[in-house]
Amino acid sequence: MARRAWIRALWSDPQRAAAGRRKLEASPVAEYAGRAAEGARRRPGETGPRAVSPEPELLNHTPVKVRGPNQSPVGDWIASNAFTALVITGLTAISGVLAARALGVTGRGELAAIQIWATQLTPLALLGLGESLVYFAARKRDEIPSLTATAITIGLAGSVVAAIAGFFLIPWTLTAASGHLVGAATAFLLAIPLSVAVGLAYCPLRAVGAFGTWNVLRTVQTAMWPAVLLVAWGLGRRDAVAISHFYLVGLSTLLILIAVRVRREFPGPLRVSTKHSRELIAFGLPALMATLPDAANSRVDQIFVAAYWGVEPLGLYAVASTWSGAYATLFSALIHVVVPHVARLGTGEEQKTEFLRLWRFGVLIAGVMALATAAMAPLAVPLLFGHQFARASGLAVLLCLPSMLVVLRQLLAAGSLGLGRPRSLAKASTVALIVNVALLWLLTPRSFLLGPPLSAAIAHTVGAALLLRDMRGHLAARFKEFVPTMADAGGLQALLRTWRGRPARTSTILDDK
Template sequence: MRRAGRARAPRLRRRGLLPVAAGGVHRSQGRQDMTASTGIRGGFARSVATTAACNVATAVASGVAGILIARALGPSLRGEYAAIMAWFAVVLVVGQLGQTAATTYFVARVPDRARDYLATSRNLMVASGSVTLLAGIACAPLLAPEDDTVVLAYRLMFATCLASFAGAGYVFALHAARLPRWNLVRIMQPLAFLAVVGVLHLSDELDLLTVAAALSATVVAQSILAYVLCRGLGLTGGRSESALAAPMCRYGLSQLAGSVPAAITARLDQIVLSFLAASAALGNYAVAVSLTAIAVPLVAAFGNVAFPRLASRVGAASRLDAMQRQTLLASAAVGVVVTVPLVVLAPTLIPALFGPGYAEAIRLLWLLAPGGVLLACAQVGADLLRGHGRPLDVAQAQWIAAIVMIVLLVALVPTWGAMGAAVASSAAAATALLLMLRSLARNSSAAEPELATTELTRRTR
């Protein structure tokens, strides 16, 4: 019996379900290396602070670029741009097949096979991105049947999706392997985008097509940088294996099951308004949404740091549970502290930043502000559940929230327009957060099942 178990072990190691002792490196050593690389012993607060700083810088760059774009395009074209970006977000979520979160989880969970997991996720996403590009080119005329310029902007957006898919595996391998380098890659794209948009604005060349081209070019540059950094860490050159694809697809599809409704709750309101409301109304709504998202970068940092730490399972269960509680409380407090001054200053801030054409965004901001805090906290709750290997719990919460949003959009938008969409958005965010908190309360770090361990058990029976 023991000989049979020993004979089976090499096969399991090749499949990535047991640690590889190549070069004399055992799993314990690989775990220590991953612990050092993710900064687990370097202090949770310090990691959150640096990640939050990166998130804020990213948001500021995106916000300033958004202001320049809004001023150059005006409310109507800004509405078209908002619709394009809404579809862009949805296509990214669906086309990536949940492999961004799966890459982070398995690179942190099984560091000895990080290169092979990365290669597997990359191939999956490139195949999906190729299909997305072809489908997007064919469907673009249906999204803007009366405007060739907008059709071309949509096609540029779909091409950008392929570039993003090709680099996403490298970006999220860095999330697990080197958090500072992950932050560097994330901040590079919005800073570069802002620089390009600024140059276009100063040269009076900023229009819908040049904005789409700037987005595409900076996403390509981000993917190249992520590859170079991963190569420097020895994360490239792995083999894509079907045995690794199976658990990654299971995790990824569970993640996708939650990401699709999350994208619905984040973008469906704007998509519905793009069909049922005037472009100017959608432009005002998009501005209000962008402002209520200001708290997200600070709040999201807690989940960004906690996810790979929980996945790596380094530390006592009681300590991980305490970290989880503190993460939830701190994220809620930060969200409230950031949002309340924004609500108070809105009547002065919005006209000064965006111009008099966006006065309607003030009332929309007041309605969207509670949902902005709740949505940010829900994102943290989702990261905690993913770190526990429970993406299906996230999916359940997000689907219920999406149903709530759809029902309220149908009931409120025909009568209240953009204000009805704001109410629906806040209600959906509250629903998602409450359900995730219930799931987290029900499951502790000591008792939750792990996808990698479950896969190992299943294959060794």
């Protein structure tokens, strides 16, 4: 029964989404309303949108009054996102376990080496088009098919450039690997255009408030990876090269599924527009500058481990990273809420109060999650991934600190975007990347157990400190206002009890109208 309901959410959501679009006619506010969206809003008497600026105007929209937890949709947003995040976290953990058990230490390292550059270069190929497409699709709903086609065309062009860069970078990373592994990594660069097309295809669903379908498609995309591993295992093809090929087939199949579903939602001519191209790029490039350093930071440690230590240590490091960051997807349920909620508030004082409240809750949640993850690592890593990965347990414990700093920095970044300050985010992300690369270059050759965790911890501390300083100055807040208190712990418990007692329902940002 649950399965049929889940399938209905995927294939029968057009009516609900259409109702959401009609409701949007009165107020076209997308999920990330505070991120340059309001800076391009029309003023009375203007016939077209104003020029998009990298630093958007703040609060150029109808104020929203702050309400209590029982009336605000924030709880529903977090609960809905958290449920999806739990499913995605579980699927990610299953994928890590299956990959480790199917391939072993060396094979897991080979698979990570094959995937590194395609994963790193995909955000570059996107050119910030994801956030750009969400914004313009929310403002120009009748032009969504043309906007989507234009964004995907630009993304595919960016994929060609990224793939050419990867072609030259792969031999440098895999100098110690065999020739067939270099060839497999080069072939895996096909994942870049496929991932770009998949990621952009369902962005408009967020713009029109079809969050149910959006979450389902995200879950299907995550489930595709363990499905690929199970198919490869069942066929007796338990080697990294074969699995990477199966993944490309799975990604192609997923693209067809998403294309069919999104076309049902947004019928219309798929025209590539020069005007839309200019708009999407003008909005997307500033967003790219804010997110690209973080994307590079997420895998740069593995690149250094692969270059200096080879595939077997990389396999241990990949498993340790998987375990230490397992809760990040769940924590993102809170992060996804901060941007639209803070951006929609009516006054600076309301923004300050709400962000600081969510920040203190986030510090408590991240601290508890990191401590629990570290405490369970010595038992859970060999149990889940196999005894051959027992050596990764200590590394997993060490990586829990930088993993906690990453999610807290992301929470600060979400607040910065909600306040309309992407430039401060780009600065902090860039500095963190520079510090991380410099320390990795110095420390990784000496020890892959201590070098990367220490480098990441210092880099993310520096990035978080820069964001915290900027937020304190902008909000005129004292440092102690960022520190959780016992009252915050009690408030978090009360809010959790409130959510458990409320009936389940599908919520979107439109519920606050």
